[in-house]
Amino acid sequence: MEKLKIAGGYPLKGTIKVSGAKNSAVALIPATILAESPVTIEGLPDISDVHTLQGLLEEIGGNVTFKDGEMTVDPSSMISMPLPNGKVKKLRASYYLMGAMLGRFKKAVIGLPGGCHLGPRPIDQHIKGFEALGAKVTNEQGAIYLRADELRGSRIYLDVVSVGATINIMLAAVKAKGRTIIENAAKEPEIIDVATLLTNMGAKIKGAGTDVIRIDGVDRLDGCRHTIIPDRIEAGTFMILGAAVGEGILIDNVIPHHLESLIAKLREMGVPVETGDDQIFIGKSNKYKPIDIKTLVYPGFPTDLQQPFTVLLTKAEGSSIVTDTIYSARFKHIDELRRMNANIKVEGSSAIVNGPSILQGAKVKASDLRAGAALVIAGLLAEGITEVAGLEHIDRGYSDLVEKLNGLGATIWREKMTEEEMEQLKSS
Numbered sequence: 001m002e003k004l005k006i007a008g009g010y011p012l013k014g015t016i017k018v019s020g021a022k023n024s025a026v027a028l029i030p031a032t033i034l035a036e037s038p039v040t041i042e043g044l045p046d047i048s049d050v051h052t053l054q055g056l057l058e059e060i061g062g063n064v065t066f067k068d069g070e071m072t073v074d075p076s077s078m079i080s081m082p083l084p085n086g087k088v089k090k091l092r093a094s095y096y097l098m099g100a101m102l103g104r105f106k107k108a109v110i111g112l113p114g115g116c117h118l119g120p121r122p123i124d125q126h127i128k129g130f131e132a133l134g135a136k137v138t139n140e141q142g143a144i145y146l147r148a149d150e151l152r153g154s155r156i157y158l159d160v161v162s163v164g165a166t167i168n169i170m171l172a173a174v175k176a177k178g179r180t181i182i183e184n185a186a187k188e189p190e191i192i193d194v195a196t197l198l199t200n201m202g203a204k205i206k207g208a209g210t211d212v213i214r215i216d217g218v219d220r221l222d223g224c225r226h227t228i229i230p231d232r233i234e235a236g237t238f239m240i241l242g243a244a245v246g247e248g249i250l251i252d253n254v255i256p257h258h259l260e261s262l263i264a265k266l267r268e269m270g271v272p273v274e275t276g277d278d279q280i281f282i283g284k285s286n287k288y289k290p291i292d293i294k295t296l297v298y299p300g301f302p303t304d305l306q307q308p309f310t311v312l313l314t315k316a317e318g319s320s321i322v323t324d325t326i327y328s329a330r331f332k333h334i335d336e337l338r339r340m341n342a343n344i345k346v347e348g349s350s351a352i353v354n355g356p357s358i359l360q361g362a363k364v365k366a367s368d369l370r371a372g373a374a375l376v377i378a379g380l381l382a383e384g385i386t387e388v389a390g391l392e393h394i395d396r397g398y399s400d401l402v403e404k405l406n407g408l409g410a411t412i413w414r415e416k417m418t419e420e421e422m423e424q425l426k427s428s
């Protein structure tokens, strides 16, 4: 097991390149199950979620190659093998195996998913969608059993706007008989990316990226080549990092339109932001204004950037409020930031940040992926050395993070944890 060590307090400068989107990758890879010939996806991030999904596709008989960000999946020999736990629990997005395997084989047994612990993360809307398409769904000892004689298109209204349910229903519906309409669908860019892949495979989908998606089922899907979109959350993390410790940082391979809410909030704080076609420049700030943030579904401020943004707010003079309306308990990073001398308190679904604080290096633990990103930014900002444990969370979503940050002039490295540290981590 490894930890990250960061020598903080030094300004960063230069260009940093964004990788392919994790939340697209984890849906695009399961989507390949639906094809009857090889599918190639270009630009995938080198993250553990992608490797775990590769292993899961291989477990069900897929022939997968993955090199230099390009994955080719030959799904022709796949079978509906039960995947009750093990790798399935390592990531949230293993739930996409339910929709994809149901769509292709009309049956699947998949363990309940893992992923970041952000409070309750039910999948009732996914199941409601599968049932509306004609599947019988049961939960037996922590695994979801799905079976259908035939999948039939249906009108499905989502009670909660859910990224996962929208994509999962799309996966199950593309080969169903007749028309499926998803109402109150989520509108995240990753949904458009998955719909683009499926359309190139031969699916008939209209309205992805709006709140009504219409899918006309087809009998057969075939292979194609697809390039993934850039990761807006990784890009956003680098923008926040640039605002906190940068003296001019250019973020390359980004779609600025995907980050309008973050750009607006950074400008409101007084951070200079310039946008190009596929680049964003974050200038050096001299003074940071306190502001309030409320997370919302896309195109609102993303919950996945709330934790990193909290760190930036410790630099502002005055009081800022961060409210998470998607995951009201997504504040496990706050105790760790307090160890580093931040003045933040949590009240209900809000964190109140009183700044400015001079952060101090400390030994901290990432409880989840974006808590990890927040602690890395805090470590770069802090005086002295910061040690971040829980690296396995960060490795789920940030490709080559150490190399990328060192390229900006940061001093950050991975180090093996001692036996004693691992014991302490287990008991904490």
Ligand SMILES: CC(=O)N[C@H]1[C@@H](OP(=O)(O)OP(=O)(O)OC[C@H]2O[C@@H](n3ccc(=O)[nH]c3=O)[C@H](O)[C@@H]2O)O[C@H](CO)[C@@H](O)[C@@H]1O
Pocket: 023, 026, 092, 093, 120, 121, 122, 123, 124, 125, 126, 127, 160, 161, 162, 163, 164, 165, 186, 303, 304, 326, 327
């Ligand atoms: C792999 C992936 O893409 N993960 C993202 C995805 O997670 P995920 O797809 O799990 O998140 P959802 O959009 O489904 O969740 C949004 C809200 O709806 C609730 N809900 C969801 C499904 C359901 O059946 N019932 C229900 O009540 C959730 O508890 C949450 O409060 O979107 C989240 C919200 O943008 C992001 O934080 C995650 O990074």
Ligand SMILES: C=C(OP(=O)(O)O)C(=O)O
Pocket: 091, 092, 093, 114, 115, 116, 304, 369, 370, 397
């Ligand atoms: C919550 C996240 O991921 P997951 O849904 O995969 O746990 C995230 O990417 O911030």
